[in-house]
Amino acid sequence: MFHRIPRASAICLTAGAFALSGPAGAAAIAVTVTIENLAPVNSVSFAPLRLGFGNGTFDAFNQGQSAGAAIVSIAEGGSASAWFPAFSAAEPSATLGSVGGALTPGSTASGTFLVDSAINRFFTFGTMVIPSNDLFLGNDSATGFQLLDADGNLLISSIVQRAGAIWDAGSEIADPANAAFVAGGNNGLRTPQNGVVGFSFNELSAFNGLTTAAGYGFDLSALAADSDIYRISFSASPVPEPTTLALMAGALVPVGWLGRRRRADSRGTPRHE
């Protein structure tokens, strides 16, 4: 289920550099995003990571305010069906995507995205915490994570989230019968909570001892507010200019070059929380 991009995708990625390169100053960067579920065994899992590389304009939610449709589509369903369109409307040039499927404790997944560091230096993310009705991880500040500088240098090597960083969207009352990732639950049903977005994972207690959709019994006993639960790691490689590509013999050469650069660039950068 979790895999690195297949070779065919890697070739398309390289070819995509032609589209991004062009205007003077544009810097196409291949950013690989790796997610890890660090939570205690049999505790929280996560829906796919929804992410965007943008200019720092799109702000999906605010602490203390009622959750809008964009963040609700992550918090209640994990799908981001309203989050992606809202992001695109605010920032038509942003690079948007997803990583992984249902990420159970100990699991990892990754994906690679082409980012123009001349305009899209900020990283925005959201993922539903499961099982739940409306819990999620995400950045409140649209400019909280500047990932790249104008030259495409990576400024953040990883983002680590603790259980205390789980948001309750305040939009749906906790009820296993209406929850995602609970065996027998119907996530399409909901009872409005009419609250506001705030840090809280208290609603997880409603699911303790229940069987999850992945088949494990949900166990909260080892999860504390200071437990690391999720890590997003980054590596970046500059994409060759079109003229450079034209001099290379065959599409597979730059793919291999990208792989080596990615490994080389992933060393020695500081941890960021």
Ligand SMILES: [Ca+2]
């Ligand atoms: Ca905000």
Ligand SMILES: [Ca+2]
């Ligand atoms: Ca809630």
